[in-house]
Amino acid sequence: MVRAISLLESSHCHEQQPLRQSPHYRNSTEPPLVTAIISVYNAERFMRGRLENLVEQTLFAQGLLELIIIDSNSPQNELVSIQPFLTAYPENIRYLRTERRETVYAAWNRGISMARGRYVINANTDDRFCANALELLSRYLDADPSLDAVYGDWLVTNIENDRFNYDAHQFHFRYPPFYPPLLLYYQISSHAVMLRRSVFDKIGMYQSDLKVAGDRELMLRFASAGLKAKRVAATLGLYLEHAVSVEHAEKSGKEELIALRNQYTSPERLARLYGRSVPVQQEELAQLYVETGALGFQFYRWGDHWVSDLDFAEAMFLQALVWDPSNALAHQNLGIIKSIRCGEHTGARFWAGIARGVLPPLVSVIVPTRNRPDMLREAIGSILHQSISSLEVVVVNDGGDDLTALLESLHDDRIVHLRLPERRERSAARNAGIRAARGQYIAYLDDDDLYYQNHLATVIGFMEQQGVPAAYSDAYRARQQSLDGNYVTIERNVIYADEFDRETLLCENYIPILCMVHKRSCLETAGMFDESLWTHEDWDLWIRIARHYPIKRVPRITCEYRIRDDLTNTSTRHKADMVATRKKLYRRYRHELRNPSESLSKQQGGLFNQLVSMYQTLEQQLASSGWPVEEMPSEPFLARLFVETAASRQQLLSAWWWHRAHSCVKLADRLYCLEQAIAADTENAAATLERAQLLCQSASDHCACEAALRALLELNPLDRSAAGVLLALQNRTM
Structure with a gap:
């Protein structure tokens, strides 16, 4: 028997300061997008923090998040924390108390039946979501109608009512992409998966008589029905690991898992988890059991420790031999399990080689x-x-x-x-x-x-x-x-x-x-x-x-x-090769330019900068080579530099003349070396730029300056400074 109660009826209520509505909250007339279901039992110390965290969700501020609180006849005084939120947000929060204790999955089923949201998610009282977690998950479901569920990663803490401070006691737990056979080992879609409300119309509600494995049982049904889930590559919240949680306190969890495994490792059910049509050939079925067993070694990492389940893996390899007694992988793995148990073999590398063919990385x-x-x-x-x-x-x-x-x-x-x-x-x-x-x-x-x-x-x-x-x-x-x-x-x-x-x-x-x-x-x-x-x-x-x-x-x-x-x-x-490949790519894709007149000028500017960079590097290599700056490089020396730099003989000579110019004291000598550098390679953008700068600074020969600027602009038509100086010179001589 269940009844919705008024706050004034509750004997648990105590006087408390009213809660102020968030200034960002918007009371939407639209139906909620998401319904979060909070199952409550012995959670008094978590309740206020849980609700504060949910009303801080970005979806709640938009009026698109509905909260349904199911109090499973808790003996504690949670309602004293719940009441201010019900008063502040009467349109978005609903509360229901049962007359007797029920399982968490029975409570979730009640919440789902009451839900108005398009998507539903459970919100455990001792967990905390990141502020945009529910909006992020709902966006994925909005964007892809083929998806039926989404989930993400979590931070793990052992401190009650902890915050997202990424201290040393917190560690990331990364869930894998949705791969249904892994559900036989652990709840890969996390303890807080967001599902379309319509999923429950397709496959039914949570199995309410289960105390621990109900969410895994639902996802096994989900996968067997061919529904699609996706992992979101984001950390969604903070999960509290503590010994008194239902998962750890209930002794029935192991028995429930054994029953689920027995049910879903029947030939027909296992084939469905792998997306195979049934019936399958005996050899193929044996291979499915081998692949399931191969998942049992180090299937996730909890903090600093890898988690394996060799007993279940062994059972799967033995089952493979029932269908194909000659299956070599099953025999090999059974031998590896024996050696691991005897301390003779870590098994990690061998097993990883098997699992590598089963579950590809993201x-x-x-x-x-x-x-x-x-x-x-x-x-x-x-x-x-x-x-x-x-x-x-x-x-x-x-x-x-x-x-x-x-x-x-x-x-x-x-x-x-x-x-x-x-x-x-x-x-x-x-x-x-x-x-x-x-x-x-x-x-x-x-x-x-x-x-x-x-x-x-x-x-x-x-x-x-x-x-x-x-x-x-x-x-x-x-x-x-x-x-x-x-x-x-x-x-x-x-x-x-x-x-x-x-x-x-x-x-x-x-x-x-x-x-x-x-x-x-x-x-x-x-x-x-x-x-x-x-x-x-x-x-x-x-x-x-x-x-x-x-x-x-x-x-x-x-x-x-x-x-x-x-x-x-x-x-x-390889700066010289970078010049050559830039030219090659420009030629290769020239026909794909949508705006050739503008883009060709940009390409010339890009090539100019690449040439300057190449000559700067070549000069640096010449300076560090030990070759005398006043002595023309020998052919063996140029051949050695060619091997090191891939620059042509003319580029190396041009670089040497440019390098020598920097040792000259007199302007005339320096200009001579720069002219020799340009003569050796007319694409020596660094020498062309420097020569134009020197001639324009000296202001002694406007014609020479103008010619140098024109040469510079031929190499780099986007040089606005050179274009401006050239225009000024032309105006002065008119």
């Missing part, structure tokens, strides 16, 4: 590397510590020294190691990594760069929210110097922070490779990295992806790429 990060072990260790560490745990790191050793010992020392089975027998450069190395990758999303990190902790979660979460197959974030450029054998960052700044525009992309490479994440499926249409390109291979791929798919920018700094003053960056050493 994202694969491709890391090409060659002989930079210390930097590589730091780069990989930044990936392994991502807030997303469903990932793999595909390390591609591009013909360098053996990395086996280094990678094994990291003790993480998410690392995949590929070793190319000879150096094939970055494009080929990345393509090899992509071919080995299993993730739905592909990301990239060079071995000398870093991800910040939330990089992948931020970009992938944005992609899923916006429904785009490719997105990029912003990054810091970190300038480093060598100090006592170590690199020290002396400056960080943001160079690129541009919204996506395909016309601009055809003119300039403004998306650093570590910022980009795209779906693997993009490569099926756009193709892989062009292995004929040593540099700008990422730019070329972005252009091809943008032909077919929308790309969006995430306006968040989530990573950093590093440049070092000692020229050890790959892109720094």
Whole structure:
């Protein structure tokens, strides 16, 4: 028997100060979008904090969140905390007390029956949501009508009524993408999944006689019915782990789990969890049992500890042998379980190899590397510590020294190691990594760069929210110097922070490779990295992806790429090749320009800046080479520099003349060296710019100055300063 009670009827009520309505609250006449159900029993110490947290939700402020409180005849005085909220928000909060205690799932069923919201979610009294959690989840359901449920990640605490301060006692718990067979091991859709209200019309309500496993039982029915759930890559709230919760206090939980497993590992039910039609062949059915067993090793991490269930895994392998007595994987795994129990084998690497074929990661990060072990260790560490745990790191050793010992020392089975027998450069190395990758999303990190902790979660979460197959974030450029054998960052700044525009992309490479994440499926249409390109291979791929798919920018700094003053960056050493590939890409995609007159000028400006950068680097290399500045370089010396820089003989000679000009004291000598530099290579933008500046500063020969400015503007028509000076000179001579 249940009755809704008036606040004045309750013997639990005590006098309390009235609650003031939030100034942001809007009493909407629209029906609520979301209904949050709060089941109450022995929760007096949590009640006020729970309700404060819910009325602070962004959806509540919009009048789109309904709260239904089901008091299962609690012996405590929760109503004294509930009453002020009922008074302040009578249209959005409803309260019902039962005359006898019921299970939490019976209470949820009552709340669902009363719910007016399109979506429903339970809100445990001892948990706390982030302020926008319910709005975020509802947006995903709004955006994708094919979705029936969404869930996200949680912070875990052991302190009651804790707050989101990310102290050492809190740790992230990352849920996997929705993979129904994992429900046989744990509640993968979290303890607070948001469901469409219509789901209960399709599959029925929670099984109310269960005390602990009712939410898992519902999701097993959900999956068996072919309904679709999705994990949102975001931290939604704060979960309290304590010994007196229903999950830990009820002794019936183990028996309920055993009953569920017996029910859903029957051949027909198990096949449905894998999305297979029934009946299936005996060999195929045996393989399903093997795959289910393979999930039982280290299926999640709780704080610092991995959780396994070898007993259930063993039962699944034995069941596989019932259907296929010759199944080799089942026999092998049973042997591994025996050796693990005897302490003879950790099982981690072997088992990970089996599980790798069962549950693919959400994202694969491709890391090409060659002989930079210390930097590589730091780069990989930044990936392994991502807030997303469903990932793999595909390390591609591009013909360098053996990395086996280094990678094994990291003790993480998410690392995949590929070793190319000879150096094939970055494009080929990345393509090899992509071919080995299993993730739905592909990301990239060079071995000398870093991800910040939330990089992948931020970009992938944005992609899923916006429904785009490719997105990029912003990054810091970190300038480093060598100090006592170590690199020290002396400056960080943001160079690129541009919204996506395909016309601009055809003119300039403004998306650093570590910022980009795209779906693997993009490569099926756009193709892989062009292995004929040593540099700008990422730019070329972005252009091809943008032909077919929308790309969006995430306006968040989530990573950093590093440049070092000692020229050890790959892109720094290959500046001459960057000039050549820029020209090649401009020619390759010229026909795709929508506004050729303006964009061609932008391309000339981009090439000019690339040429200046190349000559600055070549001069730096000449200065550090030890070759006398007053002596013309020898052919063997030029040949050695060609190998190091990929610059042509004429470019190297031009760079030497420009370098020599900086040692001249007299203006005439300096101008002579600059003219020789330009004669050796008319594209020496640095020498052309400097010569124009010197001639205009001397003001002794207006004609020479005007000619120098015209030469400069031929290389860079976007140089407004040069154009302004030229116009002033022309007006003066008229």
